[in-house]
Amino acid sequence: MAKKATKNEKSIEETLWDSANKLRGSVEPSEYKHVVLGLIFLKFASDKFEVKRAELLADGKEKFIEMKEFYNMSNVFFLPELSRWSYIMQQAKQDDIALKIDTALHTIEKNNPSLKGALPDNYFSRLGLDKSKLAALLDTINNIDTQKDPTQDIVGRVYEYFLSKFAIAEGKGKGEFYTPKSIVNLIAEMIEPYKGIIYDPACGSGGMFVQSIKFIEAHHGNTKQVSIYGQEYTNTTYKLAKMNLAIRGISGNLGEKAADTFADDQHKDLKADYIMANPPFNQKDWRADTELVDDPRWRGYEVPPTSNANYGWILNMASKLSDNGVAGFLLANGALSGGGEEYKIRRKLIENNLVEAIVILPRNMFYTTDISVTLWILNKNKGKQEKSIGDEKRTYRERTEEVLFMDLRQIGEPFEKKYIQFSEQHIQEIAKTYHNWQTYNVIANGEQQSLYKDVPEYCCSVTKEEIAKKDFSLVPSKYIEFVNRDENIDFDTKMKSLQSEMTQLLKDEAQSKADLLNVFSELGYDIKL
Template sequence: MAKKTTTKKQKSIEETLWDSANKLRGTVESSEYKHVVLSLIFLKFASDKFEERKQELITEGKDKYLEMKEFYNMKNVFFLPKESRWSYIIENAKQDDIALKIDTSLHTVEKNNPALKGALPDNYFSRLNMDVSKLAALLDTINNIDTLKDKEQDIVGRVYEYFLSKFALAEGKGKGEFYTPKSIVNLIAEMIEPYKGIIYDPACGSGGMFVQSIKFIEAHNGDKKAISIYGQEYTSTTYKLAKMNLAIRGIAANLGDVPADTFAKDQHKDLKADFIMANPPFNQKDWRADNELLDDPRWKGYDVPPKSNANYGWILNMASKLSQNGVAGFILANGALSGGGEEYKIRKKLIENNLVEAIVILPQNMFYTTGISVTLWILNNNKKERVVKLPDATRNYRNREDEILFMDLREIGEPFEKKFIQFSPDQIEQISKTYHNWQQKDSDYEDVPEFCYSAKKDEVNSKDYSLVPSKYIEFVNRDENINFDDKMKALQTDIADLLKQEAESKEDLLAVFKDLGYEL
């Protein structure tokens, strides 16, 4: 009988590298090894680019320029002295001082390339005191990756995205805030269309919003040189990740001179952005002291956001930085849709000022750090009639100052990584097309039950300025058509009956033990 053969699925580069990284467990904390892997990937990629450029100079007969960094920088290639090159690292991979050699390499790369200032970890590998054999095994795995093999596939970029998502998955709730799931970023980009001008992210994490903006431009035949990128990040290690993530893709960005709190130390005070994309921390508490930031110019014309929750601080920070035609797309917890107090006053003013363009509820389980459903807000500083030409389309906008689009995407999405949800490309296209049709003249937009509804401002006012989509979208088959008070009263009765039955069972049990002479 012939022996049955099975074809083993070949692992992707990302999966192979992830398996290798997992072997670091026990020698470093899981919260640390993402920086180990991504720093080494960066160094391998920079070395591959350097060697490629070096060979070009040799082919051109310019051997005397091989050690002159100007001839590398002119081609957007980082110049690497001998002790920073990957070949040198591999030659010494099994030496006891390999961690020190890696630190020296990273320090020298940064020192020789001003664009990397503050991007690379300082004395990081030496401090971790890793097992040399495990580190050598990881270096060997990375050594087998040809980072330049397929320029169209952006191998290093793929590894970055894969690892950032994997680390966010592994670290779970309370960590991984630096990563916004790719399909959400794609959706924001397709809706606000950041094709030219200034892009800003006040809580930029690892730079994913910027990367996707550039990909959007490339996909729609735009000009990457027509974009300027500004951002800010509070956490030092994440700030470095962002700088590396952008550097390996050749994306120039101003992320501020240092990692810093956007509220306490705004490094882009006078910025006016054409596009804002952000996923700030949800429901951030005690983000300012009682007497701090009371006269901040970002709140001008509005109430001061409450210190108990930073959601409206983030909203006003972004609203204050919109250019005359600026558009912002950002993610917030659902509580911001209907809060009271100062939040109510700010929300009312935002609506009266015609800034709120769309409110989009996302499905549960899209984020790796929380299972809750969250909201995509779109603010637009110019909802008036105008014509905008994109590289591959023309938008003939109608006046929408008196309207807000509500969308409910909670029944849309596909499974991802077993317990998570993401949007497929077709779903992103459907959602963004609905939004753009709603914006434009002579389109086929129409309200769809359980999906979308265009509300007049008077209708929003009549619902006390609530931005909860279920108050506007028609629901036929889902729980939104159930009267909340009736449902709660029924539950109240059921729970009361259960508690009564539990008490009676407890009394019966005590009586049985008492009859047996074992009183409890």
């Protein structure tokens, strides 16, 4: 077992983070995350290389130790001498160490085609990093023995920790590359990506893929029975994703390049068994009025409005589902009740029996926004199948005409002081509710019965006819019973009321400030704000 940090002892992740933070100075977090994660990857790749090299020598294959084929066949990256960690550490105190690191990363990528476009490109030389601080970071990373305990995903753990910390550090508007781990875990436990094709059209740093693989391993499945497909728009984030997968030995097709999923779809003919995604919320001007009007992805539906890409993302994913495909993805709550083309598309999705579950998440789960968001689950084959997850077999109920609504806003635990996350127990209980709703669980008197029951303020199963009576709104508070309140909360009405109250409060504050300044002015004091 890997040594666990005691209460007063810092973990490997925390020690590394403290060392990395010393590099910050004038370097933006969005830049120095590539520096740190690039070095972690270099150490990891070098350690694996050295282990394989030692094996070849022990087997008397000395003449093959510089042939990359003998490394690639064992899923190990070949590292020329100038790219090895031992060489970097020998040069750590030299004035040109930044250039040597850039050269090492470039050489690794050149010698390993699967890493094409994955590693930081000239970050170290370009950023003008403080030599002594960079050397100190190298010393800290040098202390990580990535091969000490094969059962512990040390490098993956460090990488995940750093992605999380960088997302928090970058904050609103800049941390979109990362979806909080507990949300990703929840999606995986609900849609259960056990085998088949997994797709993420806005894959960020690849967290959905990593958790899919962990789900398969936890249920004793075969990771070779899944294929990974993804796409990412931002080039630097595309590199993060490729590195993230490479560190864990996960093969994936992220397209030939970083590209816009709408304008340059890298997987046009893909049909996925599972889709997991956290696309940008409320993306504006995502297409021009005359662009993508006849795109096959919205065939049978209205063209999504140019003012907001939410329904563009929905239809992109719906179009890529296989006949038994299921998708779990996140959107801003506004998509639950929008009008115009959004209303028409939402109505058809419901009438076509694609919408399976709508789950409201708590506020303050994301590092980029404090709003509550929605987890949507679409299913191309609701209630018409049997499924095996490991040793467990499930018989599905006929839920074609129903939608499950869940409200998780009262669930969660504090995280990093101001954030909320789901515990492992929370995730298991939420997923169990969903799976109980989907399936027959109990055989009584020769009849199959379900363990699922509607629970006030938590969950409610609603027929398509009931949703039609609410004008195809998917706002959970219109359906879930709230027993401790005088009346069910209408989200739209409540938000408009709060908006009005906030507007008045701000006006009152401005007036009070003006009155106070006038008082000081009359007393002969001029206050500058």
